[in-house]
Amino acid sequence: MKISTFISTLALTLLMLIPFNSNAQEFPDLDKSPMDAAAFPSKYDEPKKLIKIIYSRPQLKGRSIWDLAPVGKVWRTGANEAAELTIYTPMLFGDTKIEPGTYTFFMIPGKQEWTAIISKDLNVWGSYFYNEENDVAKVAVPVKNDKNNSIEAFSIVFQETSKGTDMYLGWGHIRLAIPFHKL
Template sequence: MIRNIFTGLVVLICLTVSSAAFAQEFSGLDKSPADIAYFRTERNAPPLIKVIYSRPQLKGREVGVDLAAYGEVWRTGANEATEIRFFKDMVLGETTIPAGTYSLFSIPGKEEWTIIINKDTDTWGAYSYNAEQDVARFAVPASSGDESLDAFSITFEAVENGAHMHMGWGQTRVAVPFSVAQ
């Protein structure tokens, strides 16, 4: 009987200590929440491209000046470098990019943006960006939209044999043309 009481006390103490050790404090919502953009040819079709990115917000700041500085490599979002996955070989400009997962960097400019597909993945920001790991670089024109977007946004538009990946922030708009490799 004493042994059963002792065993019960040991179990109770262990449960109390272990539940206190696993107690967590969860942080609030991220200031730049993560999002995912998919490109599919149809709603139920398998994806061709998937982009995982964080959505920084302007909050009164300006693209190219306060955020995503013109002429500097940018992670194309916030927090971790934006990740882009190609489920099939894709073409950007003249470069065929093998199916796989990459980082998506960019160099914003007033008139054009340089889009960079890079082999380094799971990196924070663009602090360790290494141009030797680039798979493709392609310049695209920058334009202006009528509506100002406070949160950086990515979406896809189907085009013949591929997609345009549209990026928008503030009034800046950029379209990146991808096509399926033949």
């Protein structure tokens, strides 16, 4: 047997002895609070879009809303990273004109009303580094309770109004309508 044939056979034999893992890439399970987005008028109408929010959707899983979003404390509006709000056209948020751009959207939960906050902070994990000095606008919105329907996963949707759009937040029995008015 030639030496080159012997080496080739030996190399092939050694390769066969080395375990080959065809599943080398492992993918994580679905996040416990998956990321989602809501937009108006729709996710697919990009040129006409007025507003969009990207947020994570925590689930109650038998827990109280107040354990996950404590009364009187700044909350990231979801889970994981703080919610990211993008406005595509100048809008009124309360009495404050908001210029087009990307912002962080925080909330301060309360039993009777929640305070919605638009902040110029970006790429914020949770609300741990919330800085009130970076607030662009705040609006207090009344809490409504839907005693007949409970939403397990925190949810946001937009609905058109005569003045612009309302951003609806729902979780458990709590419902909030946050108005954004076109200029």
